[in-house]
Amino acid sequence: MAFYDEIVGKHGAFKAYINGEWIESRSGKFQKNVNPTTNGVAYQVQACTREEVDAAYAAAKEAQKLWARTPLWKRAEYLHKVDGLMKQNAQPIADCLVKEVAKPAKDALTEVIRSGDLISYTAEEGVRALGEGKLLTSDSFPGQDRTKLCLSQKVPLGVVLCIPPFNYPVNLAVSKIAPALMAGNSVVLKPPTQGAAAGAHMVQCFHKAGLPKGLLNFVTGKGSEIGDYLTTHKAVDCISFTGGDTGLSICQKAGMVPIQMELGGKDACIVCSDADLDLAAKNIVKGGFSYSGQRCTAVKVVLVMEDVADKLVDMVVEGVKGLSVGKPEDDCAITPVISESSANFIEGLVKDAEAKGATLTTPYKREANLIWPLLIDHVTPDMRIAWEEPFGPVIPVRRVKNIDEAIAHCNDNNLALQGCVFTRDINAAMRISDAMETGTVQVNSAPARGPDHFPFQGFRDSGIGSQGITNSLEMMCKTKTTVINLDKPSYTMG
Numbered sequence: 001m002a003f004y005d006e007i008v009g010k011h012g013a014f015k016a017y018i019n020g021e022w023i024e025s026r027s028g029k030f031q032k033n034v035n036p037t038t039n040g041v042a043y044q045v046q047a048c049t050r051e052e053v054d055a056a057y058a059a060a061k062e063a064q065k066l067w068a069r070t071p072l073w074k075r076a077e078y079l080h081k082v083d084g085l086m087k088q089n090a091q092p093i094a095d096c097l098v099k100e101v102a103k104p105a106k107d108a109l110t111e112v113i114r115s116g117d118l119i120s121y122t123a124e125e126g127v128r129a130l131g132e133g134k135l136l137t138s139d140s141f142p143g144q145d146r147t148k149l150c151l152s153q154k155v156p157l158g159v160v161l162c163i164p165p166f167n168y169p170v171n172l173a174v175s176k177i178a179p180a181l182m183a184g185n186s187v188v189l190k191p192p193t194q195g196a197a198a199g200a201h202m203v204q205c206f207h208k209a210g211l212p213k214g215l216l217n218f219v220t221g222k223g224s225e226i227g228d229y230l231t232t233h234k235a236v237d238c239i240s241f242t243g244g245d246t247g248l249s250i251c252q253k254a255g256m257v258p259i260q261m262e263l264g265g266k267d268a269c270i271v272c273s274d275a276d277l278d279l280a281a282k283n284i285v286k287g288g289f290s291y292s293g294q295r296c297t298a299v300k301v302v303l304v305m306e307d308v309a310d311k312l313v314d315m316v317v318e319g320v321k322g323l324s325v326g327k328p329e330d331d332c333a334i335t336p337v338i339s340e341s342s343a344n345f346i347e348g349l350v351k352d353a354e355a356k357g358a359t360l361t362t363p364y365k366r367e368a369n370l371i372w373p374l375l376i377d378h379v380t381p382d383m384r385i386a387w388e389e390p391f392g393p394v395i396p397v398r399r400v401k402n403i404d405e406a407i408a409h410c411n412d413n414n415l416a417l418q419g420c421v422f423t424r425d426i427n428a429a430m431r432i433s434d435a436m437e438t439g440t441v442q443v444n445s446a447p448a449r450g451p452d453h454f455p456f457q458g459f460r461d462s463g464i465g466s467q468g469i470t471n472s473l474e475m476m477c478k479t480k481t482t483v484i485n486l487d488k489p490s491y492t493m494g
């Protein structure tokens, strides 16, 4: 049997994966996803029922008991196997990404390889970091002697619900699954509907690696239909979510469970008068337009000092001319955005800015979901695009009088994921970074989440908690302490 044969059911719909088995839903219903390039159906997945969600949680709960007793090195061994299998069987996963989320062909393959690397890094980091605990002695607190030895260790949370978004359905799934498993948890994965086919292929790599049954479950269906049931389920011990405003409502509904949230961004790029403009322009083009701006870390507003604005805008416009526009299969730089409604939303932002006097540096052009890359100059604070996240290939430029004005713009937004600053003055860079109230500030480079072991966090409405491999491992554990009470103080002579 070919590697991926068993994940496909009747009518070609991808199966769900519960308790170590690929199953077809008893609902008899399928959830379609749409090819953003053709607007036709790309794939179908199972529309799972509440009973199947219950079964996934029950399996996860049961499997976790034994997994928590599985040595760290053994957990790591499974994860390394998954990495190998993902790389050996990468192309079909990447092909799904091309078809269901219109990711350019090379980027799609890169996402899969990067995900394999992330899994292995998590295994290596987890083996070391999770094996470490802490010893505290009571005599450091006033009035105490050395009669109490407090041992703290990191223990699993239980069942982790992982919900990634469409734009990195593989990478943002494994960035949750791998630390969860490594830390001794089990997982229920609810993939984004756009991206669920790639998700099924990825899960098969865990299955084929021999991961014990029930540890990873894959429940498909529309978020608006099964999402609330999944997130408010009594079996959930942790929620790790990446996506848009849905995350805010999940936070309001979830009970007393640890939550990791990566939400939207409006990543500002501040360009100072002394900046290397060539470097800044190249980073704006790459950082703003890769994957058609559908990255939480894309440059989403440029704040440039007036004295260098003309020059910078010309250079970026020149760079934009070099971007190929078309199909993901042809590995074009700009490909159709995820859905018609997303394209309509982006268009609304462009039209609003145009009506209020912004300069479109090239004529606005759209065919179905395909929007040509566009730099919008002379954006002012009354325009929606100055504040809202387009998640598309359009970048607003606001010309500012000074750094304070740029920083104020950045901090006036409730979205506070990343930002960047271009300057040749490291002292100024540090001051600006400290003043920008975002989770990360990149100096002389566009915002980026990777490399995947770096801490990654949004402030305010952009998220809760810090991610990156090490931080996610930390977050997916709780601290357990054992205090040894001695009959009399004991000191070591050294």
Ligand SMILES: NC(=O)C1=CN([C@@H]2O[C@H](COP(=O)(O)OP(=O)(O)OC[C@H]3O[C@@H](n4cnc5c(N)ncnc54)[C@H](OP(=O)(O)O)[C@@H]3O)[C@@H](O)[C@H]2O)C=CC1
Binding pocket: 163, 164, 165, 166, 167, 168, 190, 191, 192, 193, 194, 221, 222, 223, 224, 226, 227, 228, 231, 242, 243, 244, 245, 246, 247, 250, 262, 263, 264, 265, 295, 296, 297, 389, 391, 417, 458, 462, 463
């Ligand atoms: N900060 C960060 O790191 C990142 C943030 N993002 C943000 O994600 C957004 C784009 O991604 P998108 O996929 O459209 O985001 P959504 O918030 O629409 O969806 C994210 C995930 O949530 C699921 N979902 C939908 N409704 C519910 C619900 N009621 N309960 C539980 N889960 C639900 C979706 O499933 P379904 O597909 O079935 O609806 C999907 O799997 C942008 O705002 C972007 O900025 C993206 C990447 C990284």
Ligand SMILES: O=C(O)[C@H](O)COP(=O)(O)O
Binding pocket: 167, 168, 172, 294, 295, 296, 297, 298, 447, 448, 449, 450, 451
């Ligand atoms: O969520 C996203 O948009 C991605 O995690 C971005 O990752 P990158 O900035 O490393 O490309």
